[in-house]
Amino acid sequence: MALNPEALRQVIEDQLQLSRRLKAQVAELENRAHAPVAVVGTAMRLPGGITTPQAYRDFLYAADPDNRALSTIPEDRTGLRDVYHPERGTEGRSYVDRAGFLDDIASFDASFFGISQREAEMMDPQQRMLLEVSWEALERAGIAPRRQDRLPVGVFVGIMASEYGRRFVSDGDLSRIDPYFTTSSGHCFVAGRVSYALGLSGPALSVDTACSSSLVAVHQAIRALRGGECEIALAGGSNLVLGSELMVSLCQGEALSPGGRSRTFLADADGYGRGEGIGMVALMRLDDALAQGRPVHAVLRGSAVNHDGASSGFTVPSGPAQQEVIRAALADARVAPADVGYIEAHGTGTALGDPIEVGALDSVIGTGAGPRDAPVALGSVKSRIGHLEAAAGIAGLLKLVALLGEDTVPAGVEPGDGKLNSLIPWDRISLTVPDRRVAWPTALPVAGISAFGLSGTNAHAVVAAHRPAPAPRVPVPDRHPELLTLSAKDPRALAALVEQVRTRLAGLGDDAVASFCHTLRAGRVHFGHRIAVTGTGAAALADALAAQRTAPAAPFADRAALIVGSDGGAVEEALAALVRHFPGLRSAAEGDGTREAGVRLRAVLTALGVRTSLVPADDDGRPGPVARLRVAGEALPLVTGDPGNAPALLIDALAALYRGGADLRLAALAAPGAEFGDAPTYPFQRKRFWIDEPTGARAETVGAPSPHAAPPRDAAEIGSYLADELAAVLKADGRLAPDVPFCEVGGDSFTAMLLTKSVEQRYGVELPTLDCPVEMPVGDLLVHLGTQVRTAMGWDE
Secondary structure, eight states: OOOOHHHHHHHHHHHHHHHHHHHHHHHHHHHHHTOOEEEEEEEEEBTTTBOSHHHHHHHHHOOOTTOOOOEEOOTTOHHHHHTBOSSTTOTTOBOOOEEBOOSOSSEEOTGGGTOOHHHHHHSOHHHHHHHHHHHHHHHHTTOOOOGGGOBOEEEEEEEOOOOGGGGGTTTSOOTTOOTHHHHHHOTHHHHHHHHHHHTBOSOEEEEOBTBTHHHHHHHHHHHHHHTTSOSEEEEEEEEOOOOHHHHHHHHHTTOBOTTSOOOTTBTTOOSBOBBOEEEEEEEEEHHHHHHTTOOOOEEEEEEEEEEOOSOSSTTSOOHHHHHHHHHHHHHHHTOOGGGOOEEEOOOOOOTTHHHHHHHHHHHHTSGGGOOOSSOEEEEOTHHHHOBOGGGHHHHHHHHHHHHHTSSEEOOSSOGGGOOBOTTSOGGGSSEEOOSSOEEOSSSSOEEEEEEEOTTSEEEEEEEEOOOOOOOOOOOOOTTOOEEEEEEESSHHHHHHHHHHHHHHHHTOOGGGHHHHHHHHHHSSOOOSEEEEEEESSHHHHHHHHHHHTTOOOOOOOSSEEEEEOSOHHHHHHHHHHHHHHOGGGHHHHHTTSOSOHHHHHHHHHHHTTOOEEEEEOOOOSOOOOSEEEEETTEEEEEEOSSGGGHHHHHHHHHHHHHHTTOOOOOGGGOOTTOOOOOOOOOOOOOEEOOOOOOOSSOOOOOSOOOOOOOOOOSHHHHHHHHHHHHHHHHTOSSOOOTTSBGGGGTOOHHHHHHHHHHHHHHHTOOOOOOOOOTTSBHHHHHHHHHHHHHHHHTTTO
8 A cells, every 4th residue: 555645744743743752851860960060159167277168269279398287186085095005016905096087076056956955965066067168068058957848958978987986985985975975976876867857858978987977978979969959058077086996096007107107109108197177068950050140169970989899808998999989970970081180189108009099090080081282280179187987078079169169289298398209100100299379270170089998988079160151240220239237146155256247248349239139038048036228339238237236126026007099100210210120029019910909919029028918008198108018006117209219218217127026038129130149158156075084993872862852833933843844854054045945055855855855754654755845845845744744643633
């Protein structure tokens, strides 16, 4: 049967269209599988007092040859000090008394995270510091982790040792263990703690692959972002040097350098020097970060993870496996080996490990990549701050983020370091270790970073600078008014934040004010202690801030009345002025073109989080605002006879509402061209939480405990007793405010159980399980428990 030519043509065209659609879908899936990931925020606690990105950058580029962050064992690490003996090979002893120690690991702002003093004392300091650096990394990205929002953020943390908890059991006395021992020490709770405290809904994974842990965590975060498991990821690692057991074991195997320093690539390399630190990066898919105006500090182009497999020894590095993981990371990144100009090497500084690593690198990106204009530069931050073990990968990645923002590479060895390792044929390879600051070896800065775990798990990542084409400058209207908002959980923190912001404003150009204020408004969580000021430039805002530091909060009602007069033309002009200054309000201000101006003005306020009811004005002929807010008896003008003043009037009204505690959403107030940028992070108000290691035999209880007096019976006396008992259970400094939610003072199911148990022992009764929402105010909880006591004792009959 003959085919109809037209029908055949249609079949062919349909198949071609289907083929094109399928190819487009395949290409889209491929691109998503290799999607670049942006580093949008960073935070750290590193040896040498390094706590900010700028401090780390300054440290890395410092010309001082002795600028190394190494120190002797701190006084409060008694276990490490006790096992030290300078003679190598001494049984049961460590010959190392120097490492990259952090300045302070005991101090923590427990109340900020709603953690009781009792729990904070038990908690591994790694958990405490990870909470702080996670918060800071999100703030530097302009992301406000309001707990109730359950942001789709994943948490991926590399951790190898959790030694703090050993001090509660090391002498065989288990009486110091309480319910918080488990959640304060277990690896699985490290990532989970961050997600719980910040209210994050993405995956939460703790990763332990020894020295490659944190770079493997970054790899997992990249995969989760590409796979749509989360929209934002926190990835990093933690390491503290607390326990004597691991230190002794490493010394007995002579893995550590007697001098405590990793002499990476050097002829006299004699083992690695230990270090401790915490680091975190906030990551987003690059397209999402750019669309949201996030800061992009560097771009993770690809990563890979593998294992040595059946190598020459369980803890011996494998050159072939290292080559494989580097090639896999380059393929994932879609980057040619010749495009890589710098490698942040694993570089522990051992006679065995360094030549194997350099040989693998040269085979892939050195001579293996073909002719080069300049050799690949090598470096390893371990030689400056120590080998941070589980946090080594994140320390190296944070270094790359700092370097990729520059046009140069810092020295990898210092003039006084001596000769390079002679087992590495430096004259026959395309790799070099610069002894001074040099230009970046490739046109577009692209770098690789390696981390090899003692477990045999290897990781490599490819990182590139973000150099977008210059965007046309969006002009900001003349006399543009800005609203600057600051808040904290207590007055001391707010005062500290005010001083930081005033200092920053003093050095800020007026062209950067819009992004600075936008970051503080939309990129921060807003707490109860608040300040809000308005102005048209950095100097005006600084002056206003100085004048308002002790200003009392204005009263605020839940709902305001929006009173609009009959001059619709003035309101229309005001709405147009608002759109010019705040383009994010366009949709609300313009609507669908059919609603009257007063309704659209109300929509603008609603978009900013202001709850209003629209009330027509009584036009009695008296002069006054065309539109105003009435809240708690106060009138806040919004539109006057000069509609051009509407932007300034709006932010003045918002400042008053903000100071009064209104729950505003201020992202739409961004000026034209404003993006999230650098601004001071929260000034944590820390206290020392530390349990010393046991030094002697356990204390024996002598005699019987003193009997309690008769338990209180009067309802008021019961309430007073319960308030004191709750404070004792939480180890609080005094009685707790009755109107504060139970969870904000560190209350949880464990606290409720301990409190109930204590009360049962005092009264000699069995009480029902104290089942109450953690958001319940403390006063209500104590009344509830007091009622249970009286009922159990039969006193309410």
